[in-house]
Amino acid sequence: xxxxxxxxxxxxxxxxxxxxxxxxxxxxxxxxxxxxxxxxxxxxxxxxxxxxxxxxxxxxxxxxxxxxxxxxxxxxxxxxxxxxxxxxxxxxxxxxxxxxxxxxxxxxxxxxxxxxxxxxxxxxxxxxxxxxxxxxxxxxxxxxxxxxxxxxxxxxxxxxxxxxxxxxxxxxxxxxxxxxxxxx
Amino acid sequence: xxxxxxxxxxxxxxxxxxxxxxxxxxxxxxxxxxxxxxxxxxxxxxxxxxxxxxxxxxxxxxxxxxxxxxxxxxxxxxxxxxxxxxxxxxxxxxxxxxxxxxxxxxxxxxxxxxxxxxxxxxxxxxxxxxxxxxxxxxxxxxxxxxxxxxxxxxxxxxxxxxxxxxxxxxxxxxxxxxxxxxxxxxxxxxxxxxxxxxxxxxxxxxxxxxxxxxxxxxxxxxxxxxxxxxxxxxxxxxxxxxxxxxxxxxxxxxxxxxxxxxxxxxxxxxxxxxxxxxxxxxxxxxxxxxxxxxxxxxxxxxxxxxxxxxxxxxxxxxxxxxxxxxxxxxxxxxxxxxxxxxxxxxxxxxxxxxxxxxxxxxxxxxxxxxxxxxxxxxxxxxxxxxxxxxxxxxxxxxxxxxxxxxxxxxxxxxxxxxxxxxxxxxxxxxxxxxxxxxxxxxxxxxxxxxxxxxxxxxxxxxxxxxxxxxxxxxxxxxxxxxxxxxxxxxxxxxxxxxxxxxxxxxxxxxxxxxxxxxxxxxxxxxxxxxxxxxxxxxxxxxxxxxxxxxxxxxxxxxxxxxxxxxxxxxxxxx
Numbered sequence: 001x002x003x004x005x006x007x008x009x010x011x012x013x014x015x016x017x018x019x020x021x022x023x024x025x026x027x028x029x030x031x032x033x034x035x036x037x038x039x040x041x042x043x044x045x046x047x048x049x050x051x052x053x054x055x056x057x058x059x060x061x062x063x064x065x066x067x068x069x070x071x072x073x074x075x076x077x078x079x080x081x082x083x084x085x086x087x088x089x090x091x092x093x094x095x096x097x098x099x100x101x102x103x104x105x106x107x108x109x110x111x112x113x114x115x116x117x118x119x120x121x122x123x124x125x126x127x128x129x130x131x132x133x134x135x136x137x138x139x140x141x142x143x144x145x146x147x148x149x150x151x152x153x154x155x156x157x158x159x160x161x162x163x164x165x166x167x168x169x170x171x172x173x174x175x176x177x178x179x180x181x182x183x184x
Numbered sequence: 185x186x187x188x189x190x191x192x193x194x195x196x197x198x199x200x201x202x203x204x205x206x207x208x209x210x211x212x213x214x215x216x217x218x219x220x221x222x223x224x225x226x227x228x229x230x231x232x233x234x235x236x237x238x239x240x241x242x243x244x245x246x247x248x249x250x251x252x253x254x255x256x257x258x259x260x261x262x263x264x265x266x267x268x269x270x271x272x273x274x275x276x277x278x279x280x281x282x283x284x285x286x287x288x289x290x291x292x293x294x295x296x297x298x299x300x301x302x303x304x305x306x307x308x309x310x311x312x313x314x315x316x317x318x319x320x321x322x323x324x325x326x327x328x329x330x331x332x333x334x335x336x337x338x339x340x341x342x343x344x345x346x347x348x349x350x351x352x353x354x355x356x357x358x359x360x361x362x363x364x365x366x367x368x369x370x371x372x373x374x375x376x377x378x379x380x381x382x383x384x385x386x387x388x389x390x391x392x393x394x395x396x397x398x399x400x401x402x403x404x405x406x407x408x409x410x411x412x413x414x415x416x417x418x419x420x421x422x423x424x425x426x427x428x429x430x431x432x433x434x435x436x437x438x439x440x441x442x443x444x445x446x447x448x449x450x451x452x453x454x455x456x457x458x459x460x461x462x463x464x465x466x467x468x469x470x471x472x473x474x475x476x477x478x479x480x481x482x483x484x485x486x487x488x489x490x491x492x493x494x495x496x497x498x499x500x501x502x503x504x505x506x507x508x509x510x511x512x513x514x515x516x517x518x519x520x521x522x523x524x525x526x527x528x529x530x531x532x533x534x535x536x537x538x539x540x541x542x543x544x545x546x547x548x549x550x551x552x553x554x555x556x557x558x559x560x561x562x563x564x565x566x567x568x569x570x571x572x573x574x575x576x577x578x579x580x581x582x583x584x585x586x587x588x589x590x591x592x593x594x595x596x597x598x599x600x601x602x603x604x605x606x607x608x609x610x611x612x613x614x615x616x617x618x619x620x621x622x623x624x625x626x627x628x629x630x631x632x633x634x635x636x637x638x639x640x641x642x643x644x645x646x647x648x649x650x651x652x653x654x655x656x657x658x659x660x661x662x663x664x665x666x667x668x669x670x671x672x673x674x675x676x677x678x679x680x681x682x683x684x685x686x687x688x689x690x691x692x693x694x695x696x697x698x699x700x701x702x703x704x705x706x707x708x709x710x711x712x713x714x715x716x717x718x719x720x721x722x723x724x725x726x727x728x729x730x731x732x733x734x735x736x737x738x739x740x741x742x743x744x745x746x747x748x749x750x751x752x753x754x755x756x757x758x
Contacts, residue, residue: 071363071365
């Protein structure tokens, strides 16, 4: 079955164990979660989680419905598609000395990234962007020698005024239009 | 009002209308047990193994429709509940399990009898809680019962550290739950219901597949209304058994691996399937790609995650069976499907699935039929798991709603005896028969002690064939008759029962069956009958693993060759 990258966004209550519940539903179907990002949402005591997973559309849709059933979940949406903004943040610690530091800074400037720490033998680059941008920056600086890299994983949001809840792009095939709001 | 955590739990149970708790105590739950006598309304039944507590709460919940409650201590007490919780989870049974936990300062330190039971039960509960302060007990208890019993029911576990049980706090029982995210959809979407009614109106060969959802939502009258108004034949899943009177002219019995041949043929030939409160389990559908090949499918279920999970669905309706059917019945036209019904009746004549061979030998099917005759179909039948379970589903006519209790999804051997115990405690005025196998019975045989101590009047019929019979049947049919690890010797069940102080009889011949059952029924208390049956009797009809429902095997002549060798079996869930 053809697998594709899916971005799922979940609005959940901020309580212990919620992430575990969500993650275990992916584990059950042997999904390798490419990334998870969790943080506060616009509502108090509510977090927004962004999952990036690889899977076939039908299986991802079934997992999405199961995630939706977790008691602390408000809503889970598959926002995969082109009307979506995605970003991640990365720290890249690169070997650097006085001879090549300026070359590194040039590359960093091209990518509109920042140098956030300088030491005699390394610099830390802070970069924001979609996955490809981070990957290409990484490819350009890897020649200097990478000491450490840390990435947040993707966060995502649909463009336009869709309000606080993530809105599904279109209802899945098996669900009728009118059932869009069905949660539990 | 100030009280201890332990008192709060009991007070909450009383407020939730709980009458009976099945459990075993231990160090970490001792403070809770210590206050139980202050609440005489709460009857505690001491079981012999925590698995029995969970199954008994399960049987109680299925028989009464109320939330079943069980208690266990921390560590091994809690892990012993796991099978019972998983069983309730797969069959959507409302249950609240309360486990003791080590005191808060010891959690996470591998303390004596400590286990991360909320972690362990995470995938097999509808929800679970680790309580960290006594003040939160009332709200959590309220939520737990609400979650367990509403929407698609399921088990909820509450883990209660010992020092929280002893902590004092203010008790305010909430009137409402605070679960803004949890909103089960009860009313079906009107446009979808309209579409369904239209499909039903256009269909020439409609068929209803009714599942346990009908029983959970008590949609008996609504189902009957739809069946009779539009003259649609009904088949059921295993757990849907007894949701529709089986002697009704439009009832065609159970579908699935051991369903009636004519029921399976009906699924195969139908042009419209109306699936209600069922989840297209692989034992019911057989090979999914060959399931209902000519049919459009309407799926009515309260759980949106079940829609489209196993089979493609043309008209999904998320909602409660009772509410959806009530609306659907208003829109459906009064019709008849004379040719279709006649076709099914012909199949029923051509493929009689419930014949019992004449002769000397004591056949298990005959035993089940005699229990039916003696109880006139009025009893609650609780089964273990195995061949006897299938015979009990097939050869008894379930006309009374909710009279068949069995472990479907998990297929838990050992479910029968403790679940029957729970059912009898919940329905003391009903006759409860536990039909069990010699293998299944021995997995929870110790609950005879509970039955004796608490004087629970369960009638027990052991279908004793000296094999793990269902597995032996598979070995016979698909593994070249290599009976590896299936021959099973048993103790003298009559003597075992007598050792527990329970009356018992052994039956080895046909003519003794009816009198023995009469004797058991006449006895006011529990009674055990050990039926020594034909050892190598098989369950038929049977859809071989990997085959479609229409490829159903009917009872062959004795000595027939194995159908297939295991090496040639297609990949399937076997």
